[in-house]
Amino acid sequence: MEYNFEEIEKKWQEYWRENKTYHVDIDHDKPKFYVLDMFPYPSGAGLHVGHPLGYIASDIYARYKRLKGFNVLHPMGYDAYGLPAEQYAIQTGTHPAITTEKNINRYREQMDKIGFCYDWDREVRTSDPHYYKWTQWTFIQLFNSYYCNKCKKAQPISQLVDYLSKQGTEGLDVACTKPLSFTAKEWNAMSEKEQQETLMNYRLAYLADTMVNWCPELGTVLANDEVQDGLSVRGGYPVIRKSMKQWLLRITAYAERLLQGLETLDWTESIKDVQRNWIGKSMGASVFFKVADKDIDFEVFTTRADTLFGVTFMVLAPEHEMIDQLTTDEQREEVVKYVTWAKNRSERERMSEVKKVSGVFTGSYAVNPFNGTRIPIWISDYVLMGYGTGAIMAVPAHDSRDFAFARHFNLPIIQVVAKPGEEPSDPATWTESFDAKEGVLVNSEFLNGLTVKKAILRMIEELEKLGIGKGKTNYRLRDAIFSRQRYWGEPFPIYYKDGMPYAMDESKLPLELPSIDAYKPTETGEPPLARAKNWVTEEGYPIETNTMPGFAGSSGYYLRYEDPHNDKEYFSREANDYWQNVDLYIGGAEHATGHLIYSRFWCKFLYDIGLSCKDEPFQKMVNQGMIQGRSSFAYRVNLEKMCEYDVWNIIKDKRLGVEFVRGFKDGRRQFDFFCPEKGILIEINRMGNLEKVAGAWQEYATSKGYKLLLVPNIDVLNDYRDGTNIVEQKIKDLIAGKEVPTFVDGMEYQRGIIFVSKNVKDRELFSDPIHVDINLVRNDILDIDACRKWRDDLHNAHFIKEKDKDGNDIFVCDWMVEKMSKSKFNVQNPDDLVLKYGADTLRLYEMFLGPLEQSKPWDTQGIEGTFRFLKKFWKLYTEVSDEPATKEELKVLHKLIKKEEEDIERISFNTVVSAFMICVNELTDMKCNKREILEPLAIMISPYAPHIAEELWHQMGHNDSVVNQKFPEFDASHVVENTFTYPVSFNGKKRFDIELPLDMKQDEVQNAVVNAPEAQKWLEGVTIRKVIFIPKKIINIVVG
RNA sequence: GCGGAUGUGGCGUAAUUGGUAGCCGCGCCAGACUUAGGAUCUGGUUCCGUAAGGAGUAUGGGUUCGAGUCCCUUCAUCCGCACCA
Structure with missing residues (x-):
């Protein structure tokens, strides 16, 4: 019997669906295992072979764990809110829900064909009110919480209110936007509105005026990770900085925990590094400097307190609030000019002109607290308001940016750190700063002789003693902007009373997304939700018109899978106690600073309020590499170049008896070839071009006594095609002194693209590669007929072929690995492959390609190998015998058991496929058909190729599913050797x-x-x- | 500039702890069968050399009885971050 994958796969997919084979429930008799794929956004383009790579890997792992006796949770759903559907809605008026639904159905159809073991009963969609009810609910909890730095967790805001009313801010240590200071009496005297405003300083979800990334084209605000090089990641539209009232999440409160938590996670170092970098912890000191002749001081943050004696100037960011106070009257005009200029520069300009030094002197001086030196205070945009205090102490000797600034404005440079064992030198002779992370302090009074490390500690000690500074930790992480001026997102459960936001009662949830007439912002620039009729509470208070960003719904989705139909709570205690967090998370590495950090924050908050039993969402994570495309190219002839090349081949090296030179120039005139001996000029070009210049050139030739030959490309091409050699004949005649017409109209030129086979001699001299569809190419040989039919302009294309070793004419293409994309004609669609080879072959091949984490090109041919393997595998089962297996057969089987176990555990899926192939090759050689071998083998291959495994399992007389079997036990005694x-x-x-x-x-x-x-x-x-x-x-x- | 990853046949890769470099597959070569195919099967296939043999895991060096693997140097490619004080 033939391996009929089409029939088999359809049959078992139906069987699994009907029997709910992949449905799971809490089962306290079994250990749980949670395998999750990153939440997909259902884009309109559907899946290409790169997408299912991670899904196949997680599916294999899930199935394997199940065979190993685990109760495996393996759900799938959709991150259904997203910009593309909304952009489409704006353009066409189609409700984004309709587009999204359509895309989801397409995704589902494609996924179903691959035979995944998802428990579809647990599917969630972020745009479903049953789901986003809990996104909104979590937002309310964030709104009603603050972060206590002492107990290092979120606490109910009511507790803070209680504290403030009793002690004011005295002894308060909580996360806040700005440190405030007031007494209990003052607090109690505040109006309700004032109190609410004050609380905004502490809430974990708060409303504030912020500089945001505003994208006018998209009409919305974007998060930092949604902007790249001053352009939106989605769409590539310009982004500007703008101050707007926005909802923010106080993720910065969790900076330290987010950093420390990384240590407990089994993620790649590179992703952890990206997160560490993003959090950007730096330990240093905050130092207050007095301003000379004024009774004010200002604060700087530095990681190098040790270099304080090397400070020769101070720099403030152009947005610094003390600029006005610090600017002297003489300097005012210049300062205002500079600050205005700096503030109006776009983020893009500022970033692209990083190397340009600019700045202005305020006229004021700061005082070095240790030696009284007066230090000029400058303003420059190389200091950012958003980091530290927006003011720095500049140490030009040991910081490259300060160095550049000092040199530009001729400011002094003092060396305070020397390389170990070296004498200090004169900084005036330096060409760059010495960014000394190690070394010994010099010119620094009480710090002299100390190493950098010790000097930092000593200096902080001194600063604290004098009460003018203290050790301080700074984070680069910013609070997450949580508002989007869009329609297609979760509405905020917030209404406004007296201009102050209040959270709705939880009983009002979900607050459903209203329908509106158009998906654009209003004429007055308000978000689309402002178009909704009656967008007010029952009491008539207006409801927030912003919606939540994409990461709102995807931050806690993995928890909802644990109890997806619960109407009463986000998820039950019981479900969470059992399923806990994700054991294995598979997805791309591109979410390192977005989803993966927001989810961790979300989880930690839910942990703090006693909902999640774990404070990290994804214990182990594997990031699959990209599958790249293998593009095919045909070389397209550059007519000009080719014709010149051909003619040159006729005349070069005195082939016609006389010497020709290439590229002859006389003044502005230039000719392709020239024969000095006979005075012959030859120019090759398009007929049209030749006609234009013919008159003038003829005149020139005559005046010089030269003979002119203008050769239309077509003549050369005709020589090529039919070997008439008219061009050669003309040149010969000229050399022989015969009269030759300057140029003769050639035959009618049929326009058509000419291609040249890859290995034609000197091809690179006259051709350029162009993409051709990979479906037209097999083993790099182009199907010429198919290619002609592919595009209208190729109907009459001409192909210059080469010979293969048997003397046949073939057309060879070149190839290159690049991104898989429609425009490169190199997309492999999983549906097509399933149709041609079946899902099992596709699954095996995707794994066989190479290590999961690595990027690798998709080889269109390679899949045949795994297909052949499955056919060979199928053949083993033709007539299963009940005879006992031989020692050798058992050895082959047990070698495979060990290999598969070890390799799946270490996420090395490709080597397991190899091992299957080796095993099947060996069993085939042994002509093994023993049930004792083949039954366990069917179970073992089922994670990889579930359909064929299920079919063979049933063919061997079983009535239950192969999915529910036990993975065979490895028995070392079968593999011992003497x-x-x-x-x-x-x-x-x-x-x-x-x-x-x-x-x-x-x-x-x-x-x-x-x-x-x-x-x-x-x-x-x-x-x-x-x-x-x-x-x-x-x-x-x-x-x- | 900083940080991370990767570099092995024509191609994708394998070699798990320092122990036979190139498993498995693609492609290619030869053969068998054939209704002469983009089917199937068998054998071969790192490079140089007829062979004996030699060379060989980006580069140069080191440690070791032994290095693809460990250490140092240089180069290339990819990814992330970037006036972060």
Whole structure:
């Protein structure tokens, strides 16, 4: 019987659906395992072969764990809110829900064909009110919480209100936007509105005026990770900085926990590094500097308190609030000019002109607290308001940016750190700063002689003693902007009373997204929700018109899968106690600073309020690499270049008896070829171009006494096609002194693209590669007929072919690895492959391609190999016998059991496919058809190729699903050997093999090897110095 | 500039702890069968060399009886971050 994958796959997909094979429930008799794929956004383009890579890997892992006795949670759903559907809505008026639904159905259809073991009963969609009810609910909890720095967790805001009413801000240590200071009396005297305003300083979800990334084109605000190089990641539209009232999440409160938590996670170092970098913790000191002749001071943040004696100027960011106070009257005009200029620069300009030094002097001086030196205070945009205090102490000797600034404005440079063992030198002679992370302090009074590390500590000590500074930790992480001026997102459960926001009562949830007439912002620039009718509470208070960003719904989705139909709570205690967090999370690495950090924050908050039993969402994560496309190119002839090339081949090297030169120039005139001896000028070009210049050039030629030959490209091409050699004949006639018409109209030129095969000689001199559809190419050989039909403009294309070794004409294409994309005609669609080879082949091949984490090109041909393997596998089961298996057969099986277990556990899926192939090759050679081998083998391949496994399992007489079996136990006794074939090396170079019993002792082994006939040749004339014998590994004889 | 990753046949890769470099597959070569195919099967396939043999895991060096693997140097490619004080 043939391997009919089409029938088999359809049959079992239906069976699994009908029998709810993949439905899971809490089962306290089994350990749980949670395998999750990153939440997909259902884009309109559907899946290409790169998308299912991670899904197949997680599916294999999930199925494997199930065979190993785990109760495996493996759900799938959709991150259904997103910009593309909304952009489409704006353009066409189609409700984004309709577009999204359509895309989801397409995704689902594609996924179903691949045979995943998702429990679809648990599917969630972020745009479903049953789901976003809990997104809104979580937002309310964030709104009603603050972060206590002492107990290091979120607390109810009511507790803070209580505290403030009793003690004011005295002794308060909580996360806030700005440190405030007031007494209990003052607090109690505040109006309700004032109190609400004050609380905004502490809430974990708060409303504030912020500089945001505003994208006018998209009409919305974007998060930092949604902007790249001043352009929106989605769409590539310009982004400007703008101040707007926005909802923010106080993620900065969790900076330290987000950083520390990384240590407990089994993620790649590179992703952890990206997150560490994003959080950007730096430990240093905050120092207050007094301003000379004024009774004010200002604060700077530095990580290098040790270099305080090297400070020769101060720099403030142009947005610094004290600029006005610090600017002297003489400097005012210039300062205002500079600040205005700096503030109006776009983020893009500022970033692209990083190297340009600009700045202005305020006229004021700060005072060095230790030696009283007056330090000029400058303003420059190389200092950012958003980091630290927006003011720095500049140490030009040891900071490259300060150095550049000092040199530009001629400010002094003082060296305070010397390289260990080196004398300080004159900074005036330096060409760059010495960014000394290690070294010994000099010119620094009480710090002299200390190492950098010790000096920092000592300086902080001194600062604290004087009460003008203290050790401080700074984070680069910013609070997450949580408002979007869009329609297609979760509405905020917030209404406004007296201009102050209030959270709705939880009983009002979900607050459903209203329908509106158009999806654009209003004429007055308000978000689309402002178009909704009656967008007010029952009491008539207006409801927030912003919606939540994409990461709102995707931050806690993995928890909802644990209890997706719960109407009463986000998820039940019971479900969460059982399923806990995700054990294995598979997805791309591109979410490192977005989803993966927001989810961790979300989780930690839910942990703090006692909802999630774990404070990290994804215990182990694997980031699959990208699948790249293998594009095919045909070389397209550049007519000009080719014709010149052809003619040159006729005349070069005195082939026609006279010398020609290429590229002859006379003044502004330039000709392709020139023969000085006979005075012949030759120019090759398009007919049209030749006609234009013919008159003038003829005149020039006549005046010089030259003969002119203008050759239309077409003549050269005709020579090429029919070998008439008219061009050659013309040139010969000219040389012979005959009269030749300057140019003769050639035949009618049929416009058509000319292609040239890859290995045609000198092809690179006259052709350029263009993409051709990979479906037209097989083994790099182009199907010319198909290519002609592919595009209208190729109907009459001409192909210059080459010969293969049998003398057949073929057209060879070149290839290149690049991104898989429609425009490159290199997209492989999983549906097509499933149709042609079946899902099992596709699954195996995607894994076989290489290590999951690595990026690799998709080889269109390679899939045939795995297809052949499955056919070979199928054949093993043709007639299953009940005879007992032989020792060798058992050994083959158990080798595979061990290999598969070990490799799946270490996420090495590609090597398992190889191992299957080796096993099947060996069993085929042995003609093995024993049930004792084939039954466990069917179970073992089921994670990879579930359909064929299920079919064969049933064919062998079983009525239950292969999915519910147990993974076979490895029995080491089947693989023990009593002999080993040792490689014998001389001086580390392997010379021959020798089979020896494993229990042989060193001296016996030595004897056997030295006396082996193959060894004699290598022992001749040398002495044995040493014999290395490693049992079961190698024998190495050192001779000399 | 900083940080991370990767570099092995024509191609994708394998070699799990320092122990036979190139498993498995694609492609290619030869053969068998054939209704002469983009089917199937068998054998071969790192490079140089007829061979014996030699060379060989980006580069140069080191440690070791032994290095793709460990250490140092340089180069290339990819990714992330970037006036972050």
